[in-house]
Every structure is written in C-alpha cells, then in structure tokens.
Amino acid sequence: MTGRRKPERMDLADAAEALAGARRLVVFTGAGMSAESGVPTFRDALTGLWERFDPQALATPEAFRADPALVWGWYEWRRAAVGRAEPNPGHRAVAALAARVPDTVVVTQNVDDLHERAGSAATVHLHGSLLTPRCSACAEPAPAPGAGAEPGEGRRLEPPRCGHCAAPVRPGVVWFGEALPEPAFAAAVEAAYRCDVLLTVGTSGLVYPAAEIPQVAARRGGTVIQVNPEETPLDAVCAVNLHGPAARVLPALVR
Numbered sequence: 001m002t003g004r005r006k007p008e009r010m011d012l013a014d015a016a017e018a019l020a021g022a023r024r025l026v027v028f029t030g031a032g033m034s035a036e037s038g039v040p041t042f043r044d045a046l047t048g049l050w051e052r053f054d055p056q057a058l059a060t061p062e063a064f065r066a067d068p069a070l071v072w073g074w075y076e077w078r079r080a081a082v083g084r085a086e087p088n089p090g091h092r093a094v095a096a097l098a099a100r101v102p103d104t105v106v107v108t109q110n111v112d113d114l115h116e117r118a119g120s121a122a123t124v125h126l127h128g129s130l131l132t133p134r135c136s137a138c139a140e141p142a143p144a145p146g147a148g149a150e151p152g153e154g155r156r157l158e159p160p161r162c163g164h165c166a167a168p169v170r171p172g173v174v175w176f177g178e179a180l181p182e183p184a185f186a187a188a189v190e191a192a193y194r195c196d197v198l199l200t201v202g203t204s205g206l207v208y209p210a211a212e213i214p215q216v217a218a219r220r221g222g223t224v225i226q227v228n229p230e231e232t233p234l235d236a237v238c239a240v241n242l243h244g245p246a247a248r249v250l251p252a253l254v255r
C-alpha cells in the first residue's frame, strides 16, 4: 500500500475484497457506530457527551458513591434515549456480514443494544450495557426500570434498592478505573488473536484496554480495516482507512 491516499472507491474495493475472503472476522465498534441512530458519541466536538458532561463526575465508582442520584439520573436519561433510537443501516450491514462469514465475532465498546436489535445477538460488550443494572454491593441483577422513570437531561433520580440487600442499584456499565468483565475481554482478545480480518468502526481508539483489540489483530498479521470520518491513532495499524460514516460505508462493503 503506497503512502499516497487512494480514491475512496479503490479503498472500498480493497476492503470489500478482504471481507469477501475473510474466514475469521472480528467487527470492533465504538460510539460512532450508533451516531447516525441519534445516540451521541463521547468525544465528537460539540455533540460529544464528554463535551457537555464531566466523565469524572458521572462515569466513575467514586462519582456514584458521592452522588448516586445524579449518576443514576444521567444513565436513565441515556437509557431512555437509546430506547427511542433505532439500529441504522450500519448495524444491519454488520449483521449481514456475520451471516456471510460464519466465524464472526462482534465486539463493542457501546452500552446500547442496537447491534442486538439489528440481529447481532451474540455481541460482546466490553464496557457493559445500559440494560443490565445490578446491585452496587452484592451484584444481584436488578430489573430494568419501566419506561415511566425517564428523567430529563441532568435530572437527579434516586436509584432503586436491591431486592436482596437493599443497597443502591447501579448501571451495568464499566466505569473509568474499573476492570472490564473478564469473560468479555478474554473473548475479544482471543477473537482478535485468531482473526484474519478485523473491521474497526466508529471508535477514537483512545480508551484502554479496549483499544488494544485492533492492535492485537494487526500484530498477528490480520488485515485491519477502519471506518471513521476522522483519522484516529488506529490509522497506523490499518491496511485500509475508509474515511466516511458507518451507515453509508458499511452497506457499500457488504453489497
């Protein structure tokens, strides 16, 4: 691959060819995958959540201990927004790819259920999910609150109490400073280790250890293909960089 940037259609052809020949595929996704479904990303200028909210005050165990109602309210607001969102053509293209390449593993950093709703039932969630709240003390799974409890943006909402030990229920996501769920991370590393093609979509590649996954595949000689309108630190390990939006580029890749 020469340094000179090739017209997108040739990159697209290269990527489609690599995908057509894939025997063991990993699809690794981030917030950009759901951006066209109306779910905000974290770092995009103006619209990114971290542009408007302080991750230290909302997405850490310390934040939840300090003010459980502020944190619970914020995650309920995000869960309600995901409930109103629909999978986009990008999510559906990922499901179609998995149907075409039987040995496909979909690994996401996203805490929404749009991959599952698009047909990727066995999606590996590295950072948990908004739909699996649990007790903050005994980890007893808690029922997802009904639709009624939707707080406005930034509104505080007392978390429900655990039916088992009465401690506050917390969102089922992985906060900064918390370990990733071991089975999910191990499955993702193993899939990246043995894949021949890895497609990374809509991630800035800045959050670790998740951002290791595409790099493991590249180190193992896998063909790494990126779909992202912007350049990211992952460009360096990618054989093909498709600088366009997921919902437009992915369907073109599976046509």
Ligand SMILES: CC(C)NC(=O)[C@H](Cc1c[nH]c2ccccc12)NC(=O)[C@H](CCCC/N=C(/NCCC(=O)O)S[C@H]1O[C@H](COP(=O)(O)OP(=O)(O)OC[C@H]2O[C@@H](n3cnc4c(N)ncnc43)[C@H](O)[C@@H]2O)[C@@H](O)[C@H]1O)NC(=O)OCc1ccccc1
Pocket (backbone or CB within 6 Å): 029, 030, 031, 032, 033, 035, 036, 041, 042, 043, 044, 048, 059, 109, 110, 111, 127, 173, 174, 175, 176, 177, 178, 179, 180, 201, 202, 203, 204, 205, 206, 207, 208, 209, 210, 227, 228, 229, 230, 232, 244, 245, 246, 247
């Ligand atoms: C910020 C970063 C520097 N910090 C970290 O990585 C930290 C610390 C750290 C650990 N190792 C390191 C090594 C180096 C440096 C720092 C660290 N990592 C941790 O804290 C991790 C935990 C990290 C997980 C945090 N939780 C999330 N989410 C759940 C919650 C929630 O959702 O609220 S991370 C959260 O942000 C991440 C955001 O990344 P992206 O998805 O990439 O989104 P972003 O907005 O950044 O980018 C969007 C991209 O999409 C593109 N895009 C936009 N539109 C489109 C479009 N239409 N189509 C395609 N692409 C598009 C944009 O161009 C952009 O590139 C996601 O992973 C998301 O899940 N835990 C841990 O290390 O624990 C230790 C430990 C170990 C053992 C035992 C105990 C403790």
Ligand SMILES: [Zn+2]
Pocket (backbone or CB within 6 Å): 135, 136, 137, 138, 139, 140, 162, 163, 164, 165, 166, 167
């Ligand atoms: Zn409990």
